[in-house]
Amino acid sequence: MIEIEPGSVQQPGGGGDEPRQQPRQRSWWLRPAMHTALIGAVLGYVLGHWLGNYFASGYQQIASADSSDFPIVLGYGFAVIGWLAGLGVFNDLILQMLGKPVAANTNHLGGGLGKYFRYSLDHKVVGIQYLVAMVGYFLTGGLFAMLIRAELLSPSYHLLTASAYLEVVSEHGTMMMMMMTSVVMGPLGNYLVPLMIGSKRVAFPRVEALSFWLTPCSFIILLSSVLMGGFPTGWTGYAPLSIQAGAGMDGYAFAFGLMGISATLAAFNIVVTIICYRAPGMRWSRLPMFVWSMLTTGFLLILAAPVLIGGMYMILTDRTAQTGFFVNQVGGSSYLYEDLFWFFGHPEVYILALPGFGIVSEIIPVFCRKPLFGYKTAAAGMLGVAILSFFVWQHHLFDSGMDPDMRPLFMLTTELISIPTGFIYLVAMGTFWKAKIRLTVPMLFALGMYVNFLFGGVSGVFLSDVPVDTTSHGSFMVLAHFHYTIMGGLIFAFMAGIYYWLPKMMGIRLNEKLGKWHFWTMFIFFNSTFMPLFVLGELGMPRRVFEYARNLETLNDWVSISAFCLGASMLIFLFNFVMSTLFWRERETGNPWRARGLEWQVSSPPPPDNFAHIPVVLAGPYEYGDPNALPVADLNPPAGVISGALAGAGEA
Amino acid sequence: MTAETAPDQEPNHGARLLSMWLLLSASCDPLFWFLAGPHIPPGRMSSSAATQQTDFNVLAMIAIPVVIGVLLYFGYALTYWRAKDGDDTDGPPIHGNAKIQVTWMAVTTALVLFLAAFGTVELWTQQGAGAGEGPSPIWKPDSSNILEVQVIGQQWAWTFRYPQFGGFETTALVLPEGQPIQFDVTSLDVIHSFWAYQLGVKADANPGVNNVAYTTAKQLGQVTVRCSELCGLWHGAMYDYGKVVTATAFQSWARQSEVQLASITRMLPPFALTYDPTNVPVLNEVLIKLGLTSAGGGYYNSNDLEQP
Numbered sequence: 039m040i041e042i043e044p045g046s047v048q049q050p051g052g053g054g055d056e057p058r059q060q061p062r063q064r065s066w067w068l069r070p071a072m073h074t075a076l077i078g079a080v081l082g083y084v085l086g087h088w089l090g091n092y093f094a095s096g097y098q099q100i101a102s103a104d105s106s107d108f109p110i111v112l113g114y115g116f117a118v119i120g121w122l123a124g125l126g127v128f129n130d131l132i133l134q135m136l137g138k139p140v141a142a143n144t145n146h147l148g149g150g151l152g153k154y155f156r157y158s159l160d161h162k163v164v165g166i167q168y169l170v171a172m173v174g175y176f177l178t179g180g181l182f183a184m185l186i187r188a189e190l191l192s193p194s195y196h197l198l199t200a201s202a203y204l205e206v207v208s209e210h211g212t213m214m215m216m217m218m219t220s221v222v223m224g225p226l227g228n229y230l231v232p233l234m235i236g237s238k239r240v241a242f243p244r245v246e247a248l249s250f251w252l253t254p255c256s257f258i259i260l261l262s263s264v265l266m267g268g269f270p271t272g273w274t275g276y277a278p279l280s281i282q283a284g285a286g287m288d289g290y291a292f293a294f295g296l297m298g299i300s301a302t303l304a305a306f307n308i309v310v311t312i313i314c315y316r317a318p319g320m321r322w323s324r325l326p327m328f329v330w331s332m333l334t335t336g337f338l339l340i341l342a343a344p345v346l347i348g349g350m351y352m353i354l355t356d357r358t359a360q361t362g363f364f365v366n367q368v369g370g371s372s373y374l375y376e377d378l379f380w381f382f383g384h385p386e387v388y389i390l391a392l393p394g395f396g397i398v399s400e401i402i403p404v405f406c407r408k409p410l411f412g413y414k415t416a417a418a419g420m421l422g423v424a425i426l427s428f429f430v431w432q433h434h435l436f437d438s439g440m441d442p443d444m445r446p447l448f449m450l451t452t453e454l455i456s457i458p459t460g461f462i463y464l465v466a467m468g469t470f471w472k473a474k475i476r477l478t479v480p481m482l483f484a485l486g487m488y489v490n491f492l493f494g495g496v497s498g499v500f501l502s503d504v505p506v507d508t509t510s511h512g513s514f515m516v517l518a519h520f521h522y523t524i525m526g527g528l529i530f531a532f533m534a535g536i537y538y539w540l541p542k543m544m545g546i547r548l549n550e551k552l553g554k555w556h557f558w559t560m561f562i563f564f565n566s567t568f569m570p571l572f573v574l575g576e577l578g579m580p581r582r583v584f585e586y587a588r589n590l591e592t593l594n595d596w597v598s599i600s601a602f603c604l605g606a607s608m609l610i611f612l613f614n615f616v617m618s619t620l621f622w623r624e625r626e627t628g629n630p631w632r633a634r635g636l637e638w639q640v641s642s643p644p645p646p647d648n649f650a651h652i653p654v655v656l657a658g659p660y661e662y663g664d665p666n667a668l669p670v671a672d673l674n675p676p677a678g679v680i681s682g683a684l685a686g687a688g689e690a
Numbered sequence: 691m692t693a694e695t696a697p698d699q700e701p702n703h704g705a706r707l708l709s710m711w712l713l714l715s716a717s718c719d720p721l722f723w724f725l726a727g728p729h730i731p732p733g734r735m736s737s738s739a740a741t742q743q744t745d746f747n748v749l750a751m752i753a754i755p756v757v758i759g760v761l762l763y764f765g766y767a768l769t770y771w772r773a774k775d776g777d778d779t780d781g782p783p784i785h786g787n788a789k790i791q792v793t794w795m796a797v798t799t800a801l802v803l804f805l806a807a808f809g810t811v812e813l814w815t816q817q818g819a820g821a822g823e824g825p826s827p828i829w830k831p832d833s834s835n836i837l838e839v840q841v842i843g844q845q846w847a848w849t850f851r852y853p854q855f856g857g858f859e860t861t862a863l864v865l866p867e868g869q870p871i872q873f874d875v876t877s878l879d880v881i882h883s884f885w886a887y888q889l890g891v892k893a894d895a896n897p898g899v900n901n902v903a904y905t906t907a908k909q910l911g912q913v914t915v916r917c918s919e920l921c922g923l924w925h926g927a928m929y930d931y932g933k934v935v936t937a938t939a940f941q942s943w944a945r946q947s948e949v950q951l952a953s954i955t956r957m958l959p960p961f962a963l964t965y966d967p968t969n970v971p972v973l974n975e976v977l978i979k980l981g982l983t984s985a986g987g988g989y990y991n992s993n994d995l996e997q998p
Contacts, residue, residue, distance in 0.1 A: 200923050272920045278897060279880040279922055366898035367966055372881055373896070407773070408781035412791050437883065438894040439824040439875075439901030446810040453802045453809075460798045464791065467763050472703070473781040474773035485764065492760050496753045503809045505745040505819035508892045509732050512883055512918035576731040578887040580918040583926035587914075663780030 070126030072155040079255070082120020087113035107288050108358040110266075114292045118255050125157045125251055127244075146646070157251060159243035162644065164250050165229025166543060169536075171250070172225055173615070175217040175257055176529075177608065182210035184605050187598040193591050195584045203584040205268025205286070212260060212273040212290060216297040218524060219339065219386065220304060222393030224250065226535050227308050227332045229543055233637035233644060234326050236317025236653045236671065241310040249304035256296040263289025272582055274383070277364030277375040281356050288357060295350030298343040298382075305339035308332050317636075317671070319655030326635060326659045327410065330417050331396020334424040335389050341428070342385035349378035376435055384431035388423055390524050394491070394531030395420060395462045398484040401538055402469050403660045404633045405481040410660040411468025415461045422458030430455060436504055437511050445504050452502035459495055463488070478631070479553035483534030486561045490526025494519055497572060515575025521568045533560070533611070541626035544619055545643045552614040559607035567600040634670050635659045651675060703770070711762055715755035722750055732890045735913075735934070738820025738905040739890030745812055745819075752801060822875060822884075822893025822901040825963075831870035831904050839865070840961070841875040843882030843895035846924035848915055855944045857961035858951040863915060863932025865889075866940035867907050875901040878967045883919035886932065888912070894919055900963040907934040 067073070090109025122128065130140045146153050146160030154167055185206045189197045198206060228250075232240055240246050263269055263286035271280045271287070275294070280287050312333045316325075325333075352363040352375070362368035364375045395416075403410045410416060432440055432448045466488055475481070497519040500506050510516060533556075541547050570593050577593075579586050586594065618624065629638040636659065640649060653671040661667030727747045734740040771781075813819055818829045840851040842859075851859045863886075865871055875884045877895035884903075885892045888911065893903040910933075917928035935943065948955075959965060 195926075200926065203926070204920075204923065270920070270922050274920070276881050276920070279920070282880060282922070366896075373899075406771075406781055407779070409783050409785050411784060412786040415786070415791055437822045437892045438881075439822045439896055439899055442818065442823040442826075442828050445821075446806070446813060449809050450806040453806050457795070457798050457802055460794065463760060464794045467760070467767075468784070468787065468790070470764065470767040470771065471784065473767065473771045474777060474779060475768060475771050476773050477768070485768075488764065489761065492757060496757055499753065499805065500746065500749050503745055503749060503805065503812075504821055505738075505742045505809065505812050505816065506749060508738070508819055508821040509742050509887075509890055511821075511892055512885070578731065578885075578914060578916065580885065580916050582920045583916075585926040585929075661783065664783035667783075 066152060070124060070129070070157065071152070072125070074126075075121045075124035075251075078120035078122075078124025079117045079258075080120070082116035082118070082123075083113040085120070086116025089116070107285060107354075110285055110288045111292060111354055111358050114259055114288070117259075118252070118296065121255050122248070122251065127157055127248060127251070157247055159247055160646070161228050161232055161240045161243065161246060162543070162646075162648075164246055165225050167250050168220065168224030168228060168253075169226075169543070171253060172217055172221045173612075175213060175253075176221070177612065178257075178261070179210055179213035179217065180605060180608060182206050182213065184602065186210060187601040189584055190586070190594050191598045193586050193588045193594070198584070200584060201267070201270070204270040204272075204582070205264055207582050208269050208272050208290070209260070209264065212294060213257065214524075215273045215386070216256065216260065216294060218390045218528060219297065219301045219343070220249075220253065221528065221532055222397065222535065223301075223304055223308060223332060223335055223339075224253075226328070226397070226532075226539060227335075227393070228304070230539060230637055231308060231311055231329055231332055232315065233542075233640070233648055234329050234635060234659075235312060235315060235320050236636055236649065236655055237311065237315035238648050238652070239315070240307055241314060242307045245303050246307045249300045249307065252296055252300035252303075256293045256300060259289050259296070260293035263287070263293075274379060275350075275353065275375075276379075277353065277356070277372050278366070280353055280375075281364055288354065291350040291353040291357070295347045295354070298347040298350065301339050302343045302347070305336035305343070309336035309340065312336070317653050317655050319671070320636075321655075323413070324655060324658040325417075327399035327413075327416055327420075328396040330420050331392045331399075334420045335392045335396075338385045338389050338392070338424055338427060342382045342389070345378055346382035346386075349375060349382065352378070373435075373438070373440070376438060377431070380431040380434040381428075384434065385427045387520070387523070388427040390528045391459075391491075392420055392423060394487055394528040395423075397531040397535045397538075398487050399462065399465060400635070401480050401484045401534055402466060403662055404538075404631050404635075405476045405478055405484075406469050406473035407476075407662045408469055408471075408473045409658075409662055409664065410465060411471065412461075412465050413658070413660065416465040419458040419461030419465070422461070423455060426451060426455040426458065433502060433507070436507050449502055449504055453499060456495065456499055463492070478537075479548070479550055479557060480534045480538035480631075482554065482557045482561075483530050483537065486557065487527055487530040487534065489561075490522055490530055490564065493569075494522030494526055497522065510575060512580055513575035514571045514579045514581060517581050518568050518571035518575060521571070526564055526568070530560075530564075533557075536615075538631065539637075540619075541630050542637055542642045542644075545625060545627055546619055547624045547626040547630065548618045549614050549622065549624070552610060556607060556610045556614060559610060560604065563600050563604040563607055567597055567604050570597050634661060636671055639671060639673060649673065703766070707763060707766055710766075711755070711759050714758050714762065718754050718758060719751050722754060723747060726750075732888055735909045735911060736820070736889040736891070736905045736907045737816065738818075738903075739888065740908070741812055741816040741819045742890045745809070748808065749805070752805070817870075817904040820889065820891040820903055820905050822903045825900045825902065827902045827904070829904075831872075831906065833870045836870045836872050836904075837866060838872050838874060839863070840963075841873050841884045841893075841895065842878060842965070843875070843884060843917065843921070843928075844878040844967075845880065845922050846917070846928040848884070848917075848928070848930045851961060852944060852948075853961045855948040856952065856955055857958070858948050858955045859958055860947060860951070861930065863913065863930065864940060864943050865907055865913070865932060865934050866937040867910055867934055868937055869940075870904060870906045873903045873905075874963055875903065876964050878965055880921050881919050882917045882921045882928070885916045885918040887914045887916065889934075892918060898964050898966065910934050910936065 087109045090112035094108040133140050143159045145156040145158040146163045153163055189203050266286040267284045269287040269290045270283050355361040356363055362370040364370045364372055399416055429451045433452045501510055537548055537553055574593055579590055627642050653673045654675040655671045657668040657670055659670055730743050730746050732739040817831050838853050842849045849859050849861055850863050851857050875893040875895045877897045882895040884895055889905050891903050891905050893901045913932040915930040915932055917925055
């Protein structure tokens with residue numbers, strides 16, 4: 039349903055422009071926030087662990103096992119519930135169940151930083167929470183990568199033990215994959231989609247806030263598994279290795295499953311918001327490309343992430359309740375896990391690509407000062423990628439002993455997906471044609487994304503060909519390929535998005551000079567880190583090894599040193615981000631890029647209710663250079679216009 | 691050469707780009723094919739390795755023009771279509787070009803369909819191109835004289851059994867030149883992946899599953915065997931070496947090993963396509979007798995009616 043009341047509420051219970059009835063606030067330490075959540079989580083873990091031991095002690099099989107997984111998993115479960123209870127997530131629900139009046143959630147109000155540590159229902163607060171958290175997870179995962187490269191300086195193990203190396207590799211992979219599912223949808227999607235579609239709110243603010251507050255749990259649990267010896271399976275968690283592994287494995291399965299829940303919730307909210315909360319006149323043909331990418335990503339997550347949740351749940355029951363889903367000897371199958379995992383895992387890869395496509399397609403028209411070339415082609419490309427991504431997962435199993443006549447089929451579908459991906463390039467190249475290009479920092483990152491993703495995509499075609507894949511499969515070639523698409527594609531696009539939208543989100547501009555330094559160091563060292571990995575893989579270096587052939591040492595040292603420089607480039611970004619947002623605070627209130635996007639038509643940062651009135655969208659967001667183009671929206675539509683627009687909205 | 695040309699003398703950008711692209715592609719493709727092509731891993735030591743090298747080079751012939759085309763285009767755009775300082779005007783409002791879009795779609799579709807057909811033909815005619823084909827392979831070498839070699843992965847070592855020579859087991863992989871080889875790959879514990887690098891053979895070793903891959907060695911030399919699927923603690927150290935010898939040298943080595951290892955072979959489980967290491971009948975009896983387990987060493991108690 040489209041919200042039609044101009045003075046309507048942004049939050050359940052929150053008022054529009056009227057003065058709010060605020061209850062007297064208690065002192066900050068008595069109000070639910072992150073510190074009470076932490077207390078709740080610790081208490082929950084202790085309770086769950088005790089309960090687990092209490093239940094499990096009755097079972098000989100579990101009591102006699104070398105490590106008891108049941109109390110650990112139950113501890114994690116109760117810790118999450120305790121964390122949410124401590125945040126006050128359940129307060130309103132309990133009040134409602136008891137039939138008591140529910141006060142308005144005012145957690146997003148106030149000027150201080152306190153609101154970012156509370157369970158806030160404002161999509162703009164959630165967006166900022168996500169942004170800071172995701173950057174934090176990314177840098178943590180990056181530190182693990184630095185450790186991996188330090189170990190690979192020498193062809194035999196010298197810095198880490200074999201088990202510590204595997205722990206580090208697995209933590210790096212899982213942490214990165216977990217954060218990448220939400221790295222764009224969380225911060226930019228939650229923050230910008232309502233602004234871009236002319237809505238005052240998202241569809242399900244509580245679901246959205248819950249999706250964010252599950253991520254800290256998930257990452258803390260994943261990190262804490264290091265304390266229990268980590269897990270040796272990498273991010274794929276293949277059974278039966280994951281059934282055999284020590285107690286740290288529970289952290290992996292629980293955290294990854296929890297992140298799956300978080301991503302599903304986030305996606306659900308975004309998809310419903312996009313479908314139901316578009317302002318009058320925001321037709322499908324006027325939807326910004328970024329919103330298209332969020333819509334397709336959302337559908338992928340809703341359909342794929344539950345499979346991950348199921349797979350992780352089965353690992354946990356295999357490990358705790360002694361089920362045998364993945365144990366061959368009792369009728370289970372390790373292929374079941376591989377199929378479940380990659381049925382999630384391959385759409386996941388496109389969950390990581392589509393938001394990047396969306397961001398760069400959104401940015402290039404602004405800095406080319408031209409309309410997006412082939413709007414429908416771009417949208418069709420995203421839809422095509424999204425649909426096809428469900429039909430390619432078995433290319434991860436080409437050598438696994440799958441049904442051999444399935445291989446040509448999956449080779450075909452995998453290669454077909456390069457057609458809609460090619461549309462994204464066609465659109466970019468068409469937009470650049472005779473453009474007026476401005477090389478701002480966001481534009482540089484967008485260009486970097488197109489260049490990097492080109493190598494990632496083309497190497498993907500090599501991997502889709504079964505004969506070529508036979509040598510490349512499971513080697514550093516694959517590793518280079520997906521780092522080119524994820525780090526070179528998604529993270530470059532994410533950086534473009536941060537530099538482009540931070541003036542909108544925080545009213546603050548990141549330092550341009552440092553931004554250019556950041557781009558050039560990141561671009562050069564990214565390529566000098568990952569380009570040699572293609573060669574290393576083809577020369578016979580498998581993934582996730584701490585020992586490699588001595589003749590590969592020079593190349594590996596080159597890669598490691600480049601990787602350290604890449605890490606230093608991230609420090610430039612961190613420095614710029616912290617200094618610009620906290621200390622320099624170069625104000626930017628208007629529309630610094632002269633962009634037509636609807637989100638730029640309100641002040642920066644946007645007022646609490648986004649729009650004083652629901653706008654009426656009059657034209658598409660990319661009509662640059664067209665003297666006859668209408669302004670993108672009427673922000674103060676005359677009374678009665680909205681109901682008229684709604685009456686005619688049937689054909690939209 | 692900068693963009694100082696007046697708008698009325700606007701050069702024909704399309705023709706320029708096209709000629710530059712044709713020139714670069716036409717020179718880079720042969721350079722790659724003749725200079726780099728013969729050295730592309732995994733070389734031509736076996737039939738499957740040769741297939742993989744050929745396929746790589748054919749794909750490169752298409753990939754190089756694609757990469758050149760996109761990079762050249764962006765480079766050209768940045769050279770000629772940068773806004774000058776102080777120029778706040780917009781570009782021309784071009785919303786699309788049906789002809790270009792349709793051409794692009796047709797060309798990419800044709801390329802992709804060609805690649806898929808080419809890959810399928812290469813799989814079909816080259817007996818699966820060295821990749822694991824599962825327990826019931828559909829593409830086999832056309833020969834009655836196939837050497838069977840069983841590859842057993844376990845944490846963290848490879849062993850090889852030769853069923854046609856009494857099923858003796860060895861850690862030294864020795865293969866004949868010129869005879870089609872059938873690898874029966876299986877695992878005793880977790881998933882491994884048998885990667886005979888120079889032979890261009892890769893097949894996952896799954897517990898309880900036989901995964902078949904074919905190749906024919908064409909040259910003598912050393913073969914590196916690595917595990918290419920993460921299998922736990924010492925995955926990084928799970929490698930082995932093998933060698934390809936002449937057919938006669940192989941025959942004498944195999945017959946000699948069969949005799950030498952006969953006493954050990956008798957103690958091994960009889961040759962089978964898969965093994966269940968949790969089910970060791972002799973050990974189970976001992977364990978039950980000692981009261982160490984009631985489940986016979988297996989996952990479930992063997993007397994349990996509800997066992998699957």
